[in-house]
Amino acid sequence: VSGEHPLDEAQILAFAKQFDPQPFHLDHEAAKATLFGGLAASGWHTAAVTMRLLVGGGLPLAGGIIGAGGEISWPKPTRPGDVLHVETEVVSVTPSASRPDRGRVVVRSQTLNQHGDVLQQSTYKLVVPRKAV
Amino acid sequence: VSGEHPLDEAQILAFAKQFDPQPFHLDHEAAKATLFGGLAASGWHTAAVTMRLLVGGGLPLAGGIIGAGGEISWPKPTRPGDVLHVETEVVSVTPSASRPDRGRVVVRSQTLNQHGDVLQQSTYKLVVPRKAV
Numbered sequence A, B: 001v002s003g004e005h006p007l008d009e010a011q012i013l014a015f016a017k018q019f020d021p022q023p024f025h026l027d028h029e030a031a032k033a034t035l036f037g038g039l040a041a042s043g044w045h046t047a048a049v050t051m052r053l054l055v056g057g058g059l060p061l062a063g064g065i066i067g068a069g070g071e072i073s074w075p076k077p078t079r080p081g082d083v084l085h086v087e088t089e090v091v092s093v094t095p096s097a098s099r100p101d102r103g104r105v106v107v108r109s110q111t112l113n114q115h116g117d118v119l120q121q122s123t124y125k126l127v128v129p130r131k132a133v
Helices: A009-019 A028-032 A043-058 B009-019 B028-032 B043-058
Strands: A066-073 A083-095 A102-112 A118-129 B066-073 B083-095 B102-112 B118-129
Touching: A009 A043, A009 B043, A043 A083, A043 A102, A043 A118, A043 B009, A043 B043, B009 B043, B043 B083, B043 B102, B043 B118
Parallel strands: none
Antiparallel strands: A066 A118, A066 B066, A083 A102, A102 A118, B066 B118, B083 B102, B102 B118
């Protein structure tokens, strides 16, 4: 269980002002005329909140969560009032061929709101410390 | 030209406290013993700053920058004192088969620091409004 993260309008606006100042992330009225049809959080805000949920217990890794990269998609917009949670699945664990002190873990996650809508799908490649056996 | 975005330690700590509270993003001393070998920004912070640079002129699209998803990787950590800039390239432009009012644009971007180190590589699929001809 990874907890929940409510996202209100003030948080959405604060993130957008700093990192993604576009009309559909900043203004209800202006957002209506856009593809979003209303105010929506920046996808990078959804990604950042997802990370917060993973770090907060959604992905318990002793060495921490260090991403080398991955794939991300946002099937639906995150809206003011959404309460986010994350579901994760370990896809693979591979020792590094070149570095005996580390390995690679591939993790898939879904970020959902309280209605079960999938807001974000991601697959991450993580670098993890590896202990000698 | 998309401008530059300096990233100092205070910004790195503030983002990490809110979204990615792990030792290597929060504390110089604790970071030394980790795979990062010193304080580094959250990859999601690098991604958010990259978006700010794209919105600030790095990717001029009339309908705004609306990402459906993409791939992202962080070849090197972003460090305190780094000054980020972004280089973008349009890979493809495709009208939607099902929705005549929109199309898909694929964009590749690199986020670099003042030393020319590549901190982030991304490929985004963007949804764009399309005008009738």
